[in-house]
Every structure is written in C-alpha cells, then in structure tokens.
Amino acid sequence: MAITGLKRRQDGEPIEATRAARRTCGLAAIVSVSAAFVSVLLSAPTCAAGPGNADYAALREEMVSRQIEARGIRHPKVLAAMRKVERHLFVPEHLRKEAYGDHPLPIGEGQTISQPYIVALMTEVIAPHAGMKVLEIGTGSGYQAAVLAGLCKSVYTIEIVEVLGMRAQKLLSGLYGNVHVKIGDGYQGWPEAAPFDAVVVTCAPTKVPSPLVQQLAEGGRMVIPIGDAGFQELVVLTKQKGRLVQDRIVPVRFVPMVDSAGKTY
Ligand code: SAH
Numbered sequence: 001m002a003i004t005g006l007k008r009r010q011d012g013e014p015i016e017a018t019r020a021a022r023r024t025c026g027l028a029a030i031v032s033v034s035a036a037f038v039s040v041l042l043s044a045p046t047c048a049a050g051p052g053n054a055d056y057a058a059l060r061e062e063m064v065s066r067q068i069e070a071r072g073i074r075h076p077k078v079l080a081a082m083r084k085v086e087r088h089l090f091v092p093e094h095l096r097k098e099a100y101g102d103h104p105l106p107i108g109e110g111q112t113i114s115q116p117y118i119v120a121l122m123t124e125v126i127a128p129h130a131g132m133k134v135l136e137i138g139t140g141s142g143y144q145a146a147v148l149a150g151l152c153k154s155v156y157t158i159e160i161v162e163v164l165g166m167r168a169q170k171l172l173s174g175l176y177g178n179v180h181v182k183i184g185d186g187y188q189g190w191p192e193a194a195p196f197d198a199v200v201v202t203c204a205p206t207k208v209p210s211p212l213v214q215q216l217a218e219g220g221r222m223v224i225p226i227g228d229a230g231f232q233e234l235v236v237l238t239k240q241k242g243r244l245v246q247d248r249i250v251p252v253r254f255v256p257m258v259d260s261a262g263k264t265y
Pocket residue numbers: 111112113114137138139140141142143144145158159160161164184185186187202203255256257258259
C-alpha cells in the first residue's frame with residue numbers, strides 16, 4: 001500500500017517548482033516503509049508543512065504554460081484567470097499537492113474536479129467577457145464557477161448533490177460577490193434568472209436538455225459534453241435566429257448528468 005501510494009503521488013506531481021520539497025517527502029516515505037521510527041524523525045517537519053503559497057503560484061504558472069498554453073488556449077483573459085484562481089483551495093486538503101496536475105481529482109461523493117485544460121477550454125469557447133451572465137450546471141468543487149466569476153458579470157451555478165453545493169457555496173461566497181449557487185436539478189436550468197449569455201455544462205447528459213436551450217439568449221453559446229457514461233463529445237452550440245449551430249470540439253469523459261433519483265438523463 002505504502003509503495004503504491006508513493007508512486008501515485010510522484011506521478012501526480014510533475015511540476016518542478018516543488019522538486020526539493022518533494023524529494024524530501026519522497027525520501028521520508030521510502031524510509032517509512034522500512035523503518036517507521038526513522039521516518040518520524042525525517043519527515044514530520046518537512047511534509048507536515050506542505051507547499052506554501054509561493055510554491056502553489058509556481059505550480060499554477062507551470063500548469064498554464066505546460067498544460068494550457070501548450071495545447072493552444074490563447075485567450076489572454078482566460079489564461080490570466082487560470083493563473084489567478086487558487087485551484088488547490090477547491091480540492092480536498094489531502095490532495096492539495098496534486099491540485100495542479102494534468103488530470104481530474106476526486107472531490108468526494110463520487111464526483112471530480114475537471115482537468116485544468118478542460119476548464120480552460122470550456123471557458124475559452126464561450127468567449128467570456130465582463131458583461132456576461134453565465135449559467136453553469138454541475139457546481140462540484142466550485143472551481144469552474146470561480147474561473148468564470150473573474151471573467152463575467154455574474155455566474156449562476158446549480159449542483160444536485162447537496163453537500164457539494166453547500167461546500168462550494170461557502171467557499172465561493174468568501175471569494176466572489178457575483179456567484180449564485182443553487183442546490184437542485186440543473187436539467188431544468190434556472191428560469192427565474194434566464195436568459196443567459198452562455199451555459200457551461202460540466203456533467204454529461206445523453207442529449208441536450210431543452211430547458212437549457214430555451215434559457216440561452218439569442219447569440220449565446222452553450223458548451224456541453226454529450227454522450228453515454230465513459231465517452232462523450234464536447235460540443236459548442238450557438239443560438240442563431242432561434243436555431244442551434246453545433247461545433248464538435250473534442251472527446252471527453254465527464255460524470256453523467258443525473259436526476260434526483262440518480263438516473264442518467
Ligand atoms: N464544474 C465542477 C466539476 C463538476 S463534476 C468543478 O469545477 O469542480 C460534475 C458535477 O455535476 C458533480 O458535482 C455532479 O454532482 C453534478 N451533477 C450531476 N447531475 C447534475 C444535475 N442534474 N444538476 C446539477 N448538477 C449535477
């Protein structure tokens with residue numbers, strides 16, 4: 001178990017900024033397999049402290065240049081938002097060191113925070129600007145909502161799992177004044193706050209929910225993963241003269257969009 005855990009941690013931390021700290025922690029972990037008492041002496045002060053804010057800032061910088069810019073995201077404000085939002089605050093404390101890795105992470109309740117690149121891509125394709133009102137379906141950790149909050153006028157986000165929605169609401173309300181969180185079934189959208197200039201769906205239905213189409217403003221864009229569990233296509237839908245124009249972007253894997261009984265839409 002200890003060895004598996006060590007390997008996973010190394011794989012999930014490809015960033016050089018914390019190399020020194022990681023080496024110390026890695027050494028302590030190896031020692032702890034063979035001699036627990038030595039590991040206590042070596043590891044306690046170094047690993048307990050974990051990365052500091054400067055380390056996290058360096059990790060974010062690496063994340064943006066190696067994972068996001070390198071894959072073609074160019075919108076300067078999206079890149080700035082990805083540099084600014086402290087992703088480690090949105091993951092469980094024991095996974096913070098992995099927060100800037102090139103992969104999704106578990107956030108509890110069987111759900112995940114999306115891979116950083118996918119968050120950047122979904123943000124870029126809606127062409128965010130300061131006047132925009134955005135609806136997000138699937139608040140999860142609140143990270144995507146936080147990225148949008150810095151770029152848009154207001155963000156309305158819906159989460160079906162109450163404990164996740166409450167946790168995200170608490171975190172987001174301490175950081176932003178323009179994010180509204182609702183616990184409920186996002187399939188129905190948020191009719192009282194519609195129309196929305198953009199809709200960002202971060203859980204996957206098998207077809208586009210019609211309430212979300214109705215609540216999208218003329219000229220607005222919806223980015224949504226469509227397909228069965230395990231394999232979906234990320235598509236961008238643009239409402240033009242009341243009709244939807246569809247662009248396929250990339251194959252993705254999101255958690256399914258479910259109803260209150262847990263059945264996939
Ligand atoms: N955007 C999130 C990642 C979301 S993971 C982030 O930045 O962390 C997808 C989320 O969609 C999960 O939290 C899941 O509970 C939620 N979800 C699934 N079906 C839903 C529905 N019908 N309405 C609202 N949220 C839903």
